[in-house]
Amino acid sequence: MCGRFTLTPDSGAVEAEFGVSLPDGYRPRFNIAPSQEVLAVVRDAARGEDRAGWLRWGLVPHWAKDPAIGNRMINARAEGLATKPAFRSAFRERRCLIVADGFYEWARVPGEKRKQPYWIHRHDHRPFALAGLWERWGRGDEELVSCVIVTTEPTEVVRPIHDRMPLVLSVEDRERWLDPEADAGTLAGISRRADGEALQARAVSTVVNSPAVDGPECVEPLD
DNA sequence: CCAGACGTTGTT
DNA sequence: GTCTGG
DNA sequence: CCAGACGTTGTT
DNA sequence: GTCTGG
Numbered sequence: 001m002c003g004r005f006t007l008t009p010d011s012g013a014v015e016a017e018f019g020v021s022l023p024d025g026y027r028p029r030f031n032i033a034p035s036q037e038v039l040a041v042v043r044d045a046a047r048g049e050d051r052a053g054w055l056r057w058g059l060v061p062h063w064a065k066d067p068a069i070g071n072r073m074i075n076a077r078a079e080g081l082a083t084k085p086a087f088r089s090a091f092r093e094r095r096c097l098i099v100a101d102g103f104y105e106w107a108r109v110p111g112e113k114r115k116q117p118y119w120i121h122r123h124d125h126r127p128f129a130l131a132g133l134w135e136r137w138g139r140g141d142e143e144l145v146s147c148v149i150v151t152t153e154p155t156e157v158v159r160p161i162h163d164r165m166p167l168v169l170s171v172e173d174r175e176r177w178l179d180p181e182a183d184a185g186t187l188a189g190i191s192r193r194a195d196g197e198a199l200q201a202r203a204v205s206t207v208v209n210s211p212a213v214d215g216p217e218c219v220e221p222l223d
Numbered sequence: 224c225c226a227g228a229c230g231t232t233g234t235t
Numbered sequence: 236g237t238c239t240g241g
Numbered sequence: 242c243c244a245g246a247c248g249t250t251g252t253t
Numbered sequence: 254g255t256c257t258g259g
């Protein structure tokens with residue numbers, strides 16, 4: 001699955017990769033956890049351009065009575081996007097890119113209780129896009145704009161570590177995912193497999209386990 | 224009809 | 236054990 | 242995902 | 254809001 005990720009490059013590298021200007025408050029992050037603000041790119045149909053902004057991680061559907069439901073809606077299985085009541089409308093109308101340069105997965109250590117965290121990132125350390133959906137909930141002061149990260153089968157590099165991973169989009173699929181006119185077949189094709197081409201995994205310290213720790217020590221190789 | 228869920232992961 | 240919060 | 246709480250009353 | 258279950 002995907003319950004923690006990183007966005008460590010400086011703002012210039014992110015702007016260059018995605019061709020957008022970043023919102024206020026950008027800083028490199030080494031341990032982004034659910035319920036926190038994540039950087040996302042959405043297509044602004046009115047302006048005919050893509051925009052980057054902050055979304056709260058943990059989808060709160062517009063019909064939710066209690067926004068705390070978002071604490072549990074952090075991932076959406078790609079296989080169910082078109083049919084699950086909680087995701088269906090967002091899948092049709094509100095797809096987005098979640099900007100990351102790596103994500104964490106915890107592997108069970110055979111015969112032990114503890115789990116070993118791994119940081120999965122690109123060889124070239126470029127930032128990339130995770131497939132996401134977003135929603136608006138509430139109005140006025142209460143308004144909450146939230147998102148969920150789509151998960152799928154692991155690629156070769158991730159398979160030994162975990163049985164799910166976020167849907168990493170190729171550069172070409174970013175455009176298809178954001179296209180409001182995208183047809184169901186195209187989206188299903190994209191959802192089937194993450195782009196694992198450039199990914200590698202490194203074991204890291206369990207300091208990353210605590211969401212309160214958000215420094216470079218989270219991604220340091222364990223050696 | 225109304226009531227109640229609406230989700231994923233991991234673990235058993 | 237299960238839920239909430241980060 | 243993991244960490245940490247999990248409760249009420251009354252008194253300060 | 255919309256679907257499923259009773």
